[in-house]
Amino acid sequence: MLRHNLLLIYRNFKRFKSTFFINLLGLSTGLACTLLIYLWVKDELNVDSFFENDDRLYEIMEHRVKTDGIWTAYTTSGPTAETLVNEMPEVAYAAAVGRVGKSTVSVDDTNLREVGKPVGTDFFRIFSHTLLVGEKDKLLADKNSIVISDALAMRLFKTTENIIGKTIDLDHELQLHVSGIFKKMPGNASDQFDFVWSFEKFKEGKEWLTGWGSTSALTYVLLKKDASVAAFNEKIKDLVKKKTDNNVTHRTMFAKRYSEIYLYSKYENGVLVGGRITYVKLFSVIAVFILIIACINFMNLSTAKASRRIKEVGIKKAVGAGRRTLISQYLGESLLLSFLSLMVALLVVDIALPHFNTITNKSLTLDFDSNLILAFTGIALFTGIIAGSYPALYLSGFNPATVLKGKINTVVGELWARKGLVVFQFSLSVIFIVSVLVVYKQIVYVQSSNLGYNKDNILYFGREGKLWDAGTLESFLAELRNTPGVAGASTLNHDFTGHMSGTYGVKWEGKDPDDATEFENFTVNYDVIEMMNLKMAEGRTFSQQFGSDSSKIIFNEKAIAFMGLKDPIGKTVQLWGQDMQIVGVVKDFHYESLHENLKPVFFRLAPQDTHIVMTRLAAGREKETLDQIQKLYLKFNPGFIFEYTFLDAEYQAQYAAEQRVAILSKYFAGLAIFISCLGLFGLAAFTAERRLKEIGIRKVLGSSELGIIFLLSGDFTKMVVLAVVIAIPASYLLITYWLGGFAYRIPLTWWYFALGGLLALLTAWLTVGTQAIKAARVNPAKCLKDE
Known part of the structure; x- marks a missing residue:
């Protein structure tokens, strides 16, 4: 049949x-x-779900109350991990992770720019990365240790054999010894990195990582098998309030399953509304x-x-x-x-x-x-x-x-x-x-909207090595500005493609004492506003003609309207307890994607606190100019790699x-x-x-x-x-x-x-x-x- x-x-x-x-x-x-x-x-559904203890692996997040709603953040205070593992019996392990990005790693004459991050001692107990060499409970016991991927080991040493104990220079400043090798993460891992080193070493000399007032670290926890997540969230909700002298109430903590964050990451007014899902x-x-x-x-x-x-x-x-x-x-x-x-x-x-x-x-x-x-x-x-x-x-x-x-x-x-x-x-x-x-x-x-600034022909690169010296930086910028094809150069703390540095430490006359709205902090050198073609609504920009402008501040129109200030030029506000005089107001501009509404922004002049060098190239001769900038960079920073990003490309990446x-x-x-x-x-x-x-x-x-x-x-x-x-x-x-x-x-x-x-x-x-x-x-x- x-x-x-x-x-x-x-x-x-x-x-x-x-x-x-x-x-x-x-x-x-x-x-x-x-x-x-x-x-x-x-x-997509399998991203980050391959870890051995996926059902118990959580990231600590915060809801932060503002006057216009609730903002949900992935960053926490530096002491959060240590506090949780010591005070919460539900937590088996906790680790703080710093947000660094790419760094220069060197062995002899080999210099590479690789993605790395400082992590807590129990990082490998929480995340079950495959270890080729080393024991997870001992890898970061020594603050001067570094754990690298097998791929990085091949690039640095041409082998994965017999390299334990060998020295790697990090940014030509720290000498770290290899304590372990992990297998490079699979393609469906959302967090891709090539090496980790000690968070304890990283936070040395960084007071903002030791207090509860700053939120510059990520925190991950592995809960015990019998732990109730709902009960745990109830216990940690007011942890920041308990740990701060001024009883901060606008920050509430909660734990979210790590493997869910990739697909469910979009919050509106404190409520999960979706994401990539x-x-x-x-x-x-x-x-x-x-x-x-x-x-x-x-x-x-x-x-x-x-x-x-x-x-x-x-x-x-x-x-x-x-x-x-x-x-x-x-x-x-x-x-x-x-x-x-x-x-x-x-x-x-x-x-x-x-x-x-x-x-x-x-x-x-x-x-x-x-x-x-x-x-x-x-x-x-x-x-x-x-x-x-x-x-x-x-x-x-x-x-x-x-x-x-x-x-x-x-x-x-x-x-x-x-x-x-x-x-x-x-x-x-x-x-x-x-x-x-x-x-x-x-x-x-x-892609074509007027952002309030000109993003074309702008490139930026990290301030590292000798450029951290104030005198060397000024000499470098002076030569950079005189390079043919360079239309402007300066430094600032972050680029114009997203929220990076917020603070609720701005105070003014008539401010609601319960208000905790974050202002975006642009810490800048001279000429940033001019180089980015930001338009002044009133007042002036920072200028050396007026002497030191370190006690001066510039807001955007949104901030002035939010504070309700009339005739703001010359008025005084407080930033982190210091009196700051308003000398200018820039017209509103989009420093985030067009998914977001305009937010209050201020500029403060503090060249020593800037992190990136930003340069505008003259149109039509980009290639020759880039070659000259690279030569100049290597002259001031031998042993480092000149790696740059174009601002317009970074802007497009948001979409x-x-x-x-x-x-x-x-x-x-x-x-x-x-x-x-x-x-x-x-x-x-x-x-x-x-x-x-x-x-x-x-x-x-x-x-x-x-x-x-x-x-x-x-x-x-x-x-x-x-x-x-x-x-x-x-x-x-x-x-x-x-x-x-x-x-x-x-x-x-x-x-x-x-x-x-x-x-x-x-x-x-x-x-x-x-x-x-x-x-x-x-x-x-x-x-x-x-x-």
């Missing part, structure tokens, strides 16, 4: 070649999209919809061609075949086609994966382990059953006496179902088109997730439309074939070719127009939700929806039109020769 059914399936595929190839192409395209999204979603859900839905669109093609074409298989059904039923037998045959046909499509889809995925990895910034692979094989087989089975169930039930339900007479009583419900499926297909296509248009325009908007969504949406929208049009093409071809005699008669009676084209295209046009009407409100709701994540966004005008509908309609006309024109040009004599 199996062999017989397979033979029948083969003959049917061979008999209806066009339908077979349309279904194969549609299903394989839909499956390829689904499989790519599956690989991406699986990787939004895009995981979005693309999961897109995968399902694309698969459904492909299945709809199969259903529609299978039921549409039923009139050409009625005698097969009638004869089988007449000789005793039961409905169950026929259902199994047609479902088998669908499943076989689904698995053939899966084979084609796997080939497409293998070809497309490198490009897909480039877009998503991942390293996905087709490793056929048992889970992957099971998942792909399940998707193919699901597709085959969904696509074939309706045609199987439909075809097996024919009455043998009726069908052997060559007639099928077309049920109105069946026609409406088929049309409804086409409408559903194109509704999704229109939603995809509108979404792509709006996402593209929003990305263009955020990496949105840019990936825009690119992927464009591809998936195109494929959804392609699959929909495949089905429409097949239906149009079948309709034209079924109505050939009618067309012949109409032409004999004087109908023009244009009239025939309109006749054949009319029903399909109505279906697509209905799809547009349904899709517009649905796409409006979807896009409004997505744009809600931006504080500054484009207005939703009518033309996005009109253009989306028009594109779908034009695509449908082109698809149907090819078949309509072909049918309209047929010779009526050939249509009517058997009448």
